[in-house]
Amino acid sequence: MDLSKYYGAAVRQHRLLVRLSQEELAERAGLDRTYVSGIERGRRNPSLRNLQNISEALGVDLDVMFATARQIALNQSGKN
Amino acid sequence: MDLSKYYGAAVRQHRLLVRLSQEELAERAGLDRTYVSGIERGRRNPSLRNLQNISEALGVDLDVMFATARQIALNQSGKN
DNA sequence: CTGTGACTTTAAGTCCGTG
DNA sequence: ACACGGACTTAAAGTCACA
Numbered sequence: 001m002d003l004s005k006y007y008g009a010a011v012r013q014h015r016l017l018v019r020l021s022q023e024e025l026a027e028r029a030g031l032d033r034t035y036v037s038g039i040e041r042g043r044r045n046p047s048l049r050n051l052q053n054i055s056e057a058l059g060v061d062l063d064v065m066f067a068t069a070r071q072i073a074l075n076q077s078g079k080n
Numbered sequence: 081m082d083l084s085k086y087y088g089a090a091v092r093q094h095r096l097l098v099r100l101s102q103e104e105l106a107e108r109a110g111l112d113r114t115y116v117s118g119i120e121r122g123r124r125n126p127s128l129r130n131l132q133n134i135s136e137a138l139g140v141d142l143d144v145m146f147a148t149a150r151q152i153a154l155n156q157s158g159k160n
Numbered sequence: 161c162t163g164t165g166a167c168t169t170t171a172a173g174t175c176c177g178t179g
Numbered sequence: 180a181c182a183c184g185g186a187c188t189t190a191a192a193g194t195c196a197c198a
Contacts, residue, residue, distance in 0.1 A: 003132045003142075021161060032193060037162060045191065047125045047172080052083045062083070063146035070143060101180060112174050117182065127172070127191070 003069065005042035006076075007051075010069040012040045014058045028057035083149065085122035086156075087131075090148040092120045094138045108137035 015025050022040070026033040030053060038044040039054070046054075055062045095105050102120070106113040110133060118124040119134070126134070135142045 004128055007128060023161070032195095033162080034164080034195080035193065037164085041163075043164090045127045045129050047127050047191070048084055048087060048131065049125050050192080051128065051131075061146070061150060063143045063150060066141070066143035066146060070141065103180075113181090114175085114183080115173055118173095121182080123183095125172075130173085 001073070002042065003073075004039075004045055006069040006073040007065070008040040008042040009072045010065050011036075011054060011058070013068060013072070014060050014065065015040075018058060020058075025054070025057055029053040081153070082122065083153075084119075084125055086149040086153040087145070088120045088122040088124075089152045090145050091116075091134060091138070093148060093152070094140050094145065095120075098138060100138075105134070105137055109133040 015022070020028075022036045023033045026036040029036070029050070031050065035044065036054070039046055039050075051062060051065075055065055058065075095102070100108070102116045103113045106116040109116070109130070111130060115124065116134075119126055131142060131145075135145055138145075
């Protein structure tokens with residue numbers, strides 16, 4: 001199972017919820033814009049430190065991020 | 081805040097709960113034993129893929145792992 | 161505003177050992 | 180069964196020009 005893909009989707013979902021652009025999120029997290037882009041598309045395998053940075057920038061705890069990721073994964077396989 | 085420290089404590093807590101040694105956990109997760117040791121001591125910054133590998137090896141979802149980590153962090157600062 | 165490939169630098173992760 | 184270290188290989192971090 002490709003978790004990075006669902007994690008990326010969760011990041012995007014929370015980012016849009018708080019109406020940030022990738023650039024704004026990147027700046028808040030102290031990361032490059034293109035790196036955040038890569039994460040949202042599931043092309044990156046971020047380290048714990050960056051998972052935490054992004055979580056804090058979004059104002060969401062990491063466990064919530066991964067709970068969201070799991071929900072997205074379930075909805076994908078459910079295919080409603 | 082040093083999340084890797086609390087994440088490491090959460091790994092150890094769940095590992096002891098299912099009565100695995102570090103070596104057994106490492107083998108199940110496809111990782112090196114010294115690496116798992118480093119993670120539990122908060123000296124490592126593991127990637128998402130390995131966070132997932134460890135979670136699966138422990139039979140615990142990632143969001144639960146991080147919820148545990150947060151509980152441990154809270155109990156530390158509470159110091160009851 | 162975002163996706164993408166290519167790239168260099170840094171850190172992750174392995175393997176050998178010790179007490 | 181675990182902590183810890185050194186040397187090593189591999190992958191992630193981090194950046195860029197361009198679509």
